[in-house]
Amino acid sequence: MDDARTQPRPDRASTDEGAVPVKADPEAQRRLLELQAIDTALAQLAHRARHLPEVPELDRLARELAALEDERVRSKVAVDDFDRDIARLEKDIDQVRTRADRDRGRLDVGTGPARELEALQHELATLGRRQTELEDVELELMEQREQAQGVLDRLERRLETARDQRAEIERRRDDSLAEIDKDQEAKVTSRSPLVADLPDELVGLYERIRESTGIGAALLRAGRCEGCRLELSGSERSRYRGAEPDDVIRCEECGRILVRTAESGL
Numbered sequence: 562m563d564d565a566r567t568q569p570r571p572d573r574a575s576t577d578e579g580a581v582p583v584k585a586d587p588e589a590q591r592r593l594l595e596l597q598a599i600d601t602a603l604a605q606l607a608h609r610a611r612h613l614p615e616v617p618e619l620d621r622l623a624r625e626l627a628a629l630e631d632e633r634v635r636s637k638v639a640v641d642d643f644d645r646d647i648a649r650l651e652k653d654i655d656q657v658r659t660r661a662d663r664d665r666g667r668l669d670v671g672t673g674p675a676r677e678l679e680a681l682q683h684e685l686a687t688l689g690r691r692q693t694e695l696e697d698v699e700l701e702l703m704e705q706r707e708q709a710q711g712v713l714d715r716l717e718r719r720l721e722t723a724r725d726q727r728a729e730i731e732r733r734r735d736d737s738l739a740e741i742d743k744d745q746e747a748k749v750t751s752r753s754p755l756v757a758d759l760p761d762e763l764v765g766l767y768e769r770i771r772e773s774t775g776i777g778a779a780l781l782r783a784g785r786c787e788g789c790r791l792e793l794s795g796s797e798r799s800r801y802r803g804a805e806p807d808d809v810i811r812c813e814e815c816g817r818i819l820v821r822t823a824e825s826g827l
């Protein structure tokens with residue numbers, strides 16, 4: 562045998578070398594196209610499931626939520642810091658107030674040496690100033706706390722919005738997946754009886770070609786292979802014209818099973 566002729570073509574599946582030509586009823590050959598249509602639809606459904614637009618959207622939202630959550634934690638720490646500082650100041654103010662009350666009580670009683678009473682009055686004045694100072698600082702801190710709380714509130718609202726958005730997109734994704742599942746099930750259900758009806762040998766050949774190229778069988782329409790879209794050469798055309806109806810013929814270019822019908826143009 563001539564070596565050059567037995568060499569597999571680089572674009573051909575290696576499964577067709579030296580195979581005994583397959584024969585199959587022309588009607589079975591035509592039904593291969595139905596099988597191919599189902600398999601093409603299944604491949605499209607699988608592709609759709611892998612490339613749902615919701616997936617990158619959810620990735621983006623997950624990053625946004627993580628960043629917002631970090632900001633929220635920092636913002637909460639700031640508010641808590643203000644609360645702690647304010648509580649400490651209140652304690653200081655309370656101490657000053659208690660001491661002033663005690664001093665006033667002693668003054669009201671009015672007993673004791675005049676020097677002592679004078680010292681009490683002096684201390685009361687100092688305590689009064691101290692209290693005002695502390696209260697001013699507290700007021701300032703309370704204003705700052707209110708601003709920090711505002712930032713925190715806004716962050717929490719943004720987080721809530723982003724979480725709602727995520728839930729909505731997840732719902733859409735799940736709906737799409739459920740729909741794809743349903744379509745896949747329907748296709749698989751119609752595929753099984755069709756395969757059972759076709760000769761094993763024909764289906765086996767079809768599957769081997771489909772595994773390597775995604776398409777196992779193509780219609781020969783108007784002298785053109787619908788698998789690779791190439792026109793038959795003159796010699797190919799005359800060879801196919803001479804073939805028996807139950808000969809399973811394959812495109813010389815792409816190796817796919819060529820299904821002949823009235824519109825094949827042979």
Ligand SMILES: [Zn+2]
Pocket residue numbers: 786787788789790791812813814815816817
């Ligand atoms: Zn072809």
